[in-house]
Amino acid sequence: MIISPALMKDFMAFLRKDKLGLLGLLLVLGFIILGVISPYIVPYPEDAWGLTYNVEKRLQPPSREHLFGTDEYGRDVFSRVVLASRFSLIIAISVVSLSLFIGVTIGLIAGYVGGWFGSILMRVTDMFLAFPPLLLAIAFASVLGRGLENVIIALSLSWWPWYARLTFVQVSSVKTMPYVDAAKVAGISPLGILTRYILPNSLTPVTIQAFLDMGAAVLEAAALSFIGIGVKPPTPEWGLLISEGWILIGKAWWISLFPGMALFITVLGFNLLGDAYREYSNPKIRRLVEAKV
Amino acid sequence: MPASPGYIIRRLITTFIVVLGVITIVFIATRVIPAHPEFLWAGPHATEEQLAEARRILHLDKPLIVQYYYFITSLFKGDLGVSWRTKNPVLEDIKTALPATLELAITGFIIGVSLGLPLGIISALKYGGAVDKLVRVISVSGSAIPVFWIALLFQLIFSIKLGILPGGYRIDPSLAVAYGFKPLTGFYIIDTLVTGHIDLFFDVLRRLLMPALVVSIYPLCLTARMSRALALETLQEDYIRNLRSWGVPDDVIARRYLLKAITPPLIASLGLSFGYTLIGAFIIEVVFSWNGLGMYAVLSLLSFDYPAVIGSIMVVAIFYTMINLIVDIMHAYVDPRVKL
Numbered sequence: 001m002i003i004s005p006a007l008m009k010d011f012m013a014f015l016r017k018d019k020l021g022l023l024g025l026l027l028v029l030g031f032i033i034l035g036v037i038s039p040y041i042v043p044y045p046e047d048a049w050g051l052t053y054n055v056e057k058r059l060q061p062p063s064r065e066h067l068f069g070t071d072e073y074g075r076d077v078f079s080r081v082v083l084a085s086r087f088s089l090i091i092a093i094s095v096v097s098l099s100l101f102i103g104v105t106i107g108l109i110a111g112y113v114g115g116w117f118g119s120i121l122m123r124v125t126d127m128f129l130a131f132p133p134l135l136l137a138i139a140f141a142s143v144l145g146r147g148l149e150n151v152i153i154a155l156s157l158s159w160w161p162w163y164a165r166l167t168f169v170q171v172s173s174v175k176t177m178p179y180v181d182a183a184k185v186a187g188i189s190p191l192g193i194l195t196r197y198i199l200p201n202s203l204t205p206v207t208i209q210a211f212l213d214m215g216a217a218v219l220e221a222a223a224l225s226f227i228g229i230g231v232k233p234p235t236p237e238w239g240l241l242i243s244e245g246w247i248l249i250g251k252a253w254w255i256s257l258f259p260g261m262a263l264f265i266t267v268l269g270f271n272l273l274g275d276a277y278r279e280y281s282n283p284k285i286r287r288l289v290e291a292k293v
Numbered sequence: 294m295p296a297s298p299g300y301i302i303r304r305l306i307t308t309f310i311v312v313l314g315v316i317t318i319v320f321i322a323t324r325v326i327p328a329h330p331e332f333l334w335a336g337p338h339a340t341e342e343q344l345a346e347a348r349r350i351l352h353l354d355k356p357l358i359v360q361y362y363y364f365i366t367s368l369f370k371g372d373l374g375v376s377w378r379t380k381n382p383v384l385e386d387i388k389t390a391l392p393a394t395l396e397l398a399i400t401g402f403i404i405g406v407s408l409g410l411p412l413g414i415i416s417a418l419k420y421g422g423a424v425d426k427l428v429r430v431i432s433v434s435g436s437a438i439p440v441f442w443i444a445l446l447f448q449l450i451f452s453i454k455l456g457i458l459p460g461g462y463r464i465d466p467s468l469a470v471a472y473g474f475k476p477l478t479g480f481y482i483i484d485t486l487v488t489g490h491i492d493l494f495f496d497v498l499r500r501l502l503m504p505a506l507v508v509s510i511y512p513l514c515l516t517a518r519m520s521r522a523l524a525l526e527t528l529q530e531d532y533i534r535n536l537r538s539w540g541v542p543d544d545v546i547a548r549r550y551l552l553k554a555i556t557p558p559l560i561a562s563l564g565l566s567f568g569y570t571l572i573g574a575f576i577i578e579v580v581f582s583w584n585g586l587g588m589y590a591v592l593s594l595l596s597f598d599y600p601a602v603i604g605s606i607m608v609v610a611i612f613y614t615m616i617n618l619i620v621d622i623m624h625a626y627v628d629p630r631v632k633l
Binding site: 124140 | 314433434436443453526529568579591
C-alpha cells in the first residue's frame with residue numbers, strides 16, 4: 001500500500017477542520033465521477049462527440065433546452081462541456097501515471113544505485129528542470145503534432161523530472177535509515193530491500209504530489225489545445241472549446257464562458273485539496289490549525 | 294563572504310552546462326522525433342530530387358553527430374537560421390519581439406508582487422480570521438484560473454461590453470503613424486516617454502493595463518501564498534512571540550522583523566516564478582494580439598516554422614536559466630547560509 005490507510009484517516013480528520021480542503025476533495029471527486037459517467041448522461045450525445053451540424057440551431061443563447069447555448073455548428077455546449085470532463089480525466093490520469101513511471105524509475109535508480117551513473121541521470125533531470133515545464137510541453141507538442149496521445153506524451157515528457165527529483169531525494173534519505181541497515185545485516189537481497197523497504201517508504205510523497213498535480217495537467221493540456229497544438233477538433237476538451245468561442249466572444253460569449261468555468265472549478269478542486277495537504281504536512285502550520293477548535 | 298567570486302564562477306559554469314543541455318534536448322526533440330523537416334522545407338508537392346536537395350541543405354543526409362555539430366557551431370555564431378514564415382533571420386525577429394514580452398511580464402510581475410506581499414503578510418498576522426480566509430481563497434483560486442480564458446473575459450467585459458479599454462495591440466496604429474513613432478528600445482512605455490509623445494504614452498499605458506493585469510494574477514497569488522506561509526512560520530519563532538507579548542504593534546513587527554526574515558526565501562521562489570510569469574505572458578499575448586515572443590512562437594508553431602520555434606524556445610530557456618542564476622546570486626547575498 002503506497003498511501004497507508006492511517007495517513008488517509010489522519011488527513012480526513014484534518015479536512016474536517018479545514019473546510020476549504022474538504023470542498024476541494026468534493027470537487028475532485030465530482031470531477032472524477034463526472035469523467036466516468038458523462039458519456040451516459042449528456043442530453044445530446046451526438047453533439048457532445050461533435051458529430052452533428054445543425055445549421056438552424058447555430059449560436060443560440062442559453063435556454064431551457066440548451067442550458068449553455070449552442071456553438072457555431074449548432075451543437076449543445078452543455079453536452080460538450082460535460083463530456084469534456086472525460087477527456088480531461090483521461091489526460092490527467094495518463095500524464096500523471098506516465099510521468100510517475102518515468103520519474104520514479106529514474107529517481108530510484110539514481111538514488112539507490114548512485115555512483116557515476118546515478119549522478120549522470122540526475123544531471124540530465126536537472127537539465128529538464130531548467131526548462132519551464134509548459135515551454136517544454138509546447139516544444140514537444142509542436143514537434144509531435146496534434147492529437148490526444150501527443151498531448152499526453154508532450155506533457156509527460158515535460159513533467160517526469162519533478163518526480164525523478166522528488167523520488168531521488170526520498171530514496172537517498174530512506175536508504176540511510178537504520179531499518180535498511182538492519183535488513184542488510186539480516187542478509188536480505190538488494191532487490192528485496194528495494195521492494196520491501198525502500199519503495200514503500202519513499203513513494204508516498206511523490207504519489208500524493210502526482211495526484212494533486214492532476215489539476216495542473218488538466219490546465220496545461222487546455223492551454224496547449226487553446227493555442228492550437230493540443231487535441232484535435234471535434235474532440236470536446238475545455239481548452240479547445242474555449243478557443244472555439246474565441247473569435248465569437250462578442251457575439252456568443254457562452255461558447256467560451258462555460259468550458260472555462262468547468263476548467264476553473266476542476267483545477268480549483270485540486271488546488272484547494274493540495275493547499276490543505278500542504279498545510280497538513282507542514283508541522284509548524286499544522287500546529288496552528290489543530291490549536292483552533 | 295557569501296557570494297564570493299568562486300561561487301559566481303562555479304554557478305556560471307553549471308549554468309553554461311545546463312544551457313548546453315537545454316540546446317541538446319531541443320536538438321534531439323526536433324531531429325530524433327520523426328518530424329520530416331524536409332517535407333516542410335520543400336513544400337507538399339516536392340519531387341524526390343527536391344526532397345533530396347532539401348535534405349542536403351538541412352544537413353539531414355549527414356550522421357546525427359555531424360548535424361549536431363553544425364547546429365551548435367552556427368548557434369555560437371549567433372545564427373538561429375531564417376524564419377520560413379517571415380523570411381527574416383530568426384534572431385532579428387526575436388530581438389524585436391522580446392522587449393514586448395518583457396514589458397508585459399515585468400509590469401505584470403511588479404503589479405502581482407506588490408499586491409501579493411502585503412496580502413500574504415496581513416493574512417498571516419490575522420491567521421484564521423476572515424481576511425486570512427479571503428486571501429487564501431483568492432490565492433488558491435487565482436492559480437486555478439485559466440489565464441487565456443480570463444483574458445478573453447476581460448476583453449469581453451472591458452472592451453466589447455463597456456468599451457473603456459482597447460482589446461489588443463500594443464499601440465494605436467494610426468496614432469503611431471500620425472506621430473511618426475519609431476521604437477528605440479522596444480519598450481514602448483520608455484520609447485514614448487523619451488520621444489515626448491504624451492498622447493502615445495497614455496495610449497500605450499491603457500493598452501498595457503489589461504494584459505498586465507491578467508499576467509499579474511499568477512505572481513500575485515504565488516506571492517500571497519508564499520509570504521503567508523513564510524510569515525506564519527516566522528511568527529512562531531520565539532523572538533517574534535516575545536515582541537508580540539511585549540505589545541509591539543503588528544505593523545511594526547511586520548515592517549521591521551517579518552519582512553527581513555521572509556525576504557531571502559521569498560526571493561528564491563519569486564525569482565523562479567518570474568520565469569513562469571514569462572511563459573504565462575506567452576499565451577496571454579496571443580489573446581491580446583501583443584506582438585511579443587509568445588505570439589511569434591505560437592504563429593510559428595502553427596505554420597510549422599521550425600527555425601523560428603526552436604529559436605524562440607531556446608532564447609526563452611536561456612533567459613530563464615539566466616534569471617535563475619541571478620536569483621541564486623542575489624539569494625546568496627541576502628542569505629549568508631547559502632553555499633553552492
